[in-house]
Amino acid sequence: MALHFCDRYKLMVLKISSKFELRRICRTTGAVALLKLSQPNPDELGYADSVSVEEIGGSRVTVVKNEEGGNSVSTLVLRGSTDSILDDLERAVDDGVNTYKAMCRDSRIVPGAAATEIELARRLKEFSLKETGLDQYAIAKFAESFEMVPKTLAENAGLNAMEIISSLYADHAAGNPKVGINLEEGACKDVSTMNVWDLHVTKLFALKYAADAACTVLRVDQIIMSKPAGGPARRDQPAGMDED
Missing domain, CATH: 3.50.7.10 (GroEL)
Incomplete structure (x- = not known):
């Protein structure tokens, strides 16, 4: 009506x-x-x-x-030939919008392309040499974990990860903290010339939560496994035996 x-x-x-x-x-x-x-x-x-x-x-x-x-x-109207391509486009747009929202709260940026991770690893390794005892090995291993980012980037681009990491360490030790991986040329280059940057708040929370997760795992003293409830499992009757 x-x-x-x-x-x-x-x-x-x-x-x-x-x-x-x-x-x-x-x-x-x-x-x-x-x-x-x-x-x-x-x-x-x-x-x-x-x-x-x-x-x-x-x-x-x-x-x-x-x-x-x-x-x-x-x-925004997204077009693609398959559903997977549309999903990738949607994630790319979503990441861009979230990055812009994060920059409105905190506009600080750091060098990308694994330049920040290598610089952190280098400084942590230098700091570990000043410590003694087991703390030195723990700090050195924590610094080594930062190498996973440039290693993954290099392997995904088909590059030699060990050569890339060694070249990054050499450039950063020479006083170039903004040197990262140039995936197109397959070499190391200053990221400021490539305009490759990462959000400071993203790096901060990624490092914080990763360290918290590792500390939580290390604090576990005992793991209690749950067993299925009920009595013993039923055993099959042998062949040739009839029930009364």
């Missing part, structure tokens, strides 16, 4: 089953979601430049545009 009167008075009706999509519509048009069906106030009404039905990727979708009103919502 309600749709009949909406069609009679030329009112467009959209069926939105998702609360998330409803919030996006409200942000796009500047409207307020009403909890009950009543006459809205002028302040609760929204505005849209155009509302149309278009076909994107074989699916009919409703496109709501509000460009002149200073819209704060944008929609």
Whole structure:
């Protein structure tokens, strides 16, 4: 009955089953979601430049545009030949958006392409030489764990990991802390010239949580294995024996 009167008075009706999509519509048009069906106030009404039905990727979708009103919502349409490619594109866009959000909170950056990890490993190894006893070996092994990042990058690019790591150590020892791996040329290069940077907050929390996880494992003194509940397992009856 309600749709009949909406069609009679030329009112467009959209069926939105998702609360998330409803919030996006409200942000796009500047409207307020009403909890009950009543006459809205002028302040609760929204505005849209155009509302149309278009076909994107074989699916009919409703496109709501509000460009002149200073819209704060944008929609990205990703196209790909397979679902795996679309998933990779979605993750890339999601990583870019999260990186921008993180930079709005903390804009500090550090050299990427494994330059930061090698510099940390080099300084930790120098610090381990100043210690004595078992602490020296623990610090040295902790420094060695940072080599996993450049090793993984080199192996994924088809490079000799040992030669790359040795070259990185030599460049950093010579006073070039911004030298990282240039995957295109297969050599070490100053990352500032390649514009390869990582977020400081990302490195900080990755290092913090990795160290916490390792310390948690080392603190485990005893592992209690749970056994299946119930009595002994049923044994099969030998062949040729009949039950009474």
